[in-house]
Amino acid sequence: MRVNCNEKAMRFWALQYGPYIEVLEPESLRNQIKESIAGMSKKYSDG
Structure with missing residues (x-):
């Protein structure tokens, strides 16, 4: 899919x-x- 949006908003959506x-x-x-x-x-790694 292709979207045009704010890069910061897309980053949080992707995460x-x-x-x-x-x-x-x-x-x-x-x-x-x-x-x-x-x-x-x-x-979150154990060590």
């Missing part, structure tokens, strides 16, 4: 539905999502 979707573009948004996921993973 909410992360297991079910993949953001293809823009690359900057993909990178922001990767950073958020890495931060969450680090926070």
